[in-house]
Amino acid sequence: MTSTAPAGPRHVAIIMDGNGRWARRKGLPRLRGHEAGAESISAALRACRDLGIQYLTLYAFSVENWVRPKAEVAGLMALLRRFLRAREKELHANRTRLRAIGRIGDLPAPARKELQRVMDSTAHFTERHLVLALSYGGRAEIADAARRIAARAKAGEIDPASVDEATIAAHLYAPDIPDPDLMIRTSGEIRLSNFLLWQLSYAEFYFTPTLWPDFREADLAAAVEEYRRRHRRFGDIG
Ligand code: IPE
Numbered sequence: 001m002t003s004t005a006p007a008g009p010r011h012v013a014i015i016m017d018g019n020g021r022w023a024r025r026k027g028l029p030r031l032r033g034h035e036a037g038a039e040s041i042s043a044a045l046r047a048c049r050d051l052g053i054q055y056l057t058l059y060a061f062s063v064e065n066w067v068r069p070k071a072e073v074a075g076l077m078a079l080l081r082r083f084l085r086a087r088e089k090e091l092h093a094n095r096t097r098l099r100a101i102g103r104i105g106d107l108p109a110p111a112r113k114e115l116q117r118v119m120d121s122t123a124h125f126t127e128r129h130l131v132l133a134l135s136y137g138g139r140a141e142i143a144d145a146a147r148r149i150a151a152r153a154k155a156g157e158i159d160p161a162s163v164d165e166a167t168i169a170a171h172l173y174a175p176d177i178p179d180p181d182l183m184i185r186t187s188g189e190i191r192l193s194n195f196l197l198w199q200l201s202y203a204e205f206y207f208t209p210t211l212w213p214d215f216r217e218a219d220l221a222a223a224v225e226e227y228r229r230r231h232r233r234f235g236d237i238g
């Protein structure tokens with residue numbers, strides 16, 4: 001593979017962090033920060049449309065986030081349901097398919113049902129994709145893939161000697177979605193927090209101190225502009 005000055009990105013993944021701090025700075029309850037953060041999702045979707053980004057993956061709730069106070073978790077799940085209801089029209093208008101990755105079975109039934117309903121109603125769109133990572137963990141995803149591969153090997157469907165990177169990739173939550181080109185994390189934290197460990201191996205990383213509820217179209221455009229200045233080498237020289 002030759003070195004590439006990237007066009008695109010085709011797929012952007014975002015760790016939407018800083019909702020709690022945004023609320024605290026304003027003297028508001030944390031949940032108000034999450035509500036404000038939901039508004040930023042619309043801005044990110046608009047920016048993706050304008051910038052020609054086909055796939056947007058958003059880290060909405062990690063498999064580790066279940067340890068948060070019960071009221072915050074319940075508030076986030078209720079917000080997810082409200083968000084899906086309120087934004088369904090917008091997804092249709094923008095011909096955007098909704099997908100989900102993560103241990104979706106962990107979600108409370110009302111949120112899970114709403115998610116399934118909107119995924120079904122947008123399943124025919126192919127131009128743009130919004131992928132929500134919910135009860136998602138990168139290690140959990142790889143472990144879930146390993147378990148399924150082991151079960152299929154036991155059933156005689158897979159030869160253990162043939163298991164390679166493609167086998168693992170094919171058993172992840174959304175194997176048809178291309179790897180992210182650009183990963184953005186807001187709020188100044190410089191870590192992955194178990195996000196897309198497999199898929200981000202060659203992504204470009206962009207960290208911004210902006211808190212997620214303050215993130216707008218211009219912030220995504222700035223990240224994309226920086227991405228386009230980078231040189232992706234994929235192990236090659238140049
Ligand atoms: C990100 O914002 C949203 C979720 C993890 C659900 P946080 O809630 O982590 O906000 P901070 O990091 O406490 O500011």
Ligand code: IPE
Nearest residue numbers: 015016017059060061062193
């Ligand atoms: C990562 O943010 C998860 C999401 C944005 C959903 P966290 O706020 O949970 O990450 P840590 O705990 O600071 O690493």
Ligand code: MG
Nearest residue numbers: 017018019020
């Ligand atoms: Mg956080």
